Amino acid sequence: MPVKVLEEWFNACSGCEISILNMGDALVEMLSELEFVHIPVLMDHKYYGQTGEGSQVEIPEADIAIVSGGIRNEEHKELLEEIRKKCKTLIALGSCATNGGIPALANMWTKDEALKNIYSTITTDSASPPDRVPAWLDRVFAVDEIVKVDIYIPGCPPHPKNIADALTAVLKGESWSLPERSVCDTCPTIREKKASSGTIKRSLENADFDPEKPIDQMRCLMEQGFICLGPVTRAGCRGDSDAPRCIKARIGCRGCFGPIRKGARPMVDMMGAWSSIGLNAQAVPDRRALLNRFIGAHNNLRPLPKR
Ligand code: SF4
Ligand code: SF4
Ligand code: SF4
Known part of the structure; x- marks a missing residue:
């Protein structure tokens, strides 16, 4: 049946x-x-x-x-x-x-x-x-x-x-869930644990990469100064491809797969990730909306109290 x-x-x-x-x-x-x-x-x-x-x-x-x-x-x-x-x-x-x-x-x-x-x-x-x-x-x-x-x-x-x-x-009568890993865990780009410049770049700028070379020879987009939410976003968009979907298109992760696990605090963790490689998190415009772009339910986004 x-x-x-x-x-x-x-x-x-x-x-x-x-x-x-x-x-x-x-x-x-x-x-x-x-x-x-x-x-x-x-x-x-x-x-x-x-x-x-x-x-x-x-x-x-x-x-x-x-x-x-x-x-x-x-x-x-x-x-x-x-x-x-x-x-x-x-x-x-x-x-x-x-x-x-x-x-x-x-x-x-x-x-x-x-x-x-x-x-x-x-x-x-x-x-x-x-x-x-x-x-x-x-x-x-x-x-x-x-x-x-x-x-x-x-x-x-x-x-x-x-x-x-x-x-x-x-x-088959089985359960299913994505593993609790980050997009970065499935990203093959080169990481040196420091930003190549101290400034945040607009996503309209082109990333630095050679289209003739495979993606594992491109420097991490966050380290290039682009906003990439890979560190705080759950992996799973890579499928059978050689890189997460947006990274493959040479643009930063926007966070659409949501937090890595329930109860995670992506906003705090992302600010920490920026600071750890020398990027000034305060320079990121509209951080509240940007870091909660896909996760505004569960009370992650609320009206600010009136001043
Ligand atoms: S920050 Fe972005 S580009 Fe860098 S490793 Fe993570 S997912 Fe890849
Ligand atoms: S925005 Fe979504 S599809 Fe793009 S890299 Fe991040 S999780 Fe993957
Ligand atoms: S906007 Fe919502 S309904 Fe539309 S593709 Fe994205 S997750 Fe699905």
């Missing part, structure tokens, strides 16, 4: 669903074992009956639920709680679901401030969304702040290989 899978997107952009499709051959091989019973990004589904006649949300039972996106409004929360009741294994897919992702940058403001900022810039009619739109929660939540999560697949977007490995494990 096929394994029933449901997939739902909340405060999401659909990049996570594209990563599912990007599993390619691995997905095709798995399809004979899977039956997608709910996946609104691909198949229409009415939550309250075909004509909206129902009063309770309808989610089919499934063995595995995959959810992307953070929890921004009351509808997301209601759907997520129902999905948790209907599935055996819940997979949080992508940075938004695991750590809030980019949309959780809004957690730097109160709900009212964020609504005002957004609506006053996109409409002249009203400074708030219409009543028929589901109400916002006070902030953006990661999925595990609302319900129990069994498997975390971080990344913006998540790596298709990790999705394939996680699903394969679940199909």
Whole structure:
């Protein structure tokens, strides 16, 4: 009997669903074992009956639920709680679901401030969304702040290989998680434990590298003065490649895989990493947003107290 899978997107952009499709051959091989019973990004589904006649949300039972996106409004929360009741294994897919992702940058403001900022810039009619739109929660939540999560697949977007490995494990009745290592642990660049210059460079500048030479002959980007969050970011984006995804493109890690472990303090640790090689952490602009860019849930980003 096929394994029933449901997939739902909340405060999401659909990049996570594209990563599912990007599993390619691995997905095709798995399809004979899977039956997608709910996946609104691909198949229409009415939550309250075909004509909206129902009063309770309808989610089919499934063995595995995959959810992307953070929890921004009351509808997301209601759907997520129902999905948790209907599935055996819940997979949080992508940075938004695991750590809030980019949309959780809004957690730097109160709900009212964020609504005002957004609506006053996109409409002249009203400074708030219409009543028929589901109400916002006070902030953006990661999925595990609302319900129990069994498997975390971080990344913006998540790596298709990790999705394939996680699903394969679940199909075998096994658990799956990324190892608690940093992006630096999987990066082949040359490190000399000191910065080549004391200044922080803008990412618009080109890194110093020879395109004819392999990546293991390039100096570490952080030591070149670029902002690279590799020291405080969980490894897993390298896949079968010879370097982490952004480093391979010769740009610094932005931190999309989130903290190396639960309870880590990437902001403090990154300031320490800069200082340890002679870079002035105070010179990094907008550090609070930059170092929490993908992890604004779990109270990592909060409105600053009024002065
Ligand atoms: S994690 Fe990235 S790709 Fe996935 S929904 Fe969020 S923004 Fe989109
Ligand atoms: S700081 Fe960046 S470039 Fe340097 S080793 Fe770590 S991941 Fe690689
Ligand atoms: S290098 Fe960093 S930002 Fe780039 S994909 Fe990997 S974890 Fe994400």
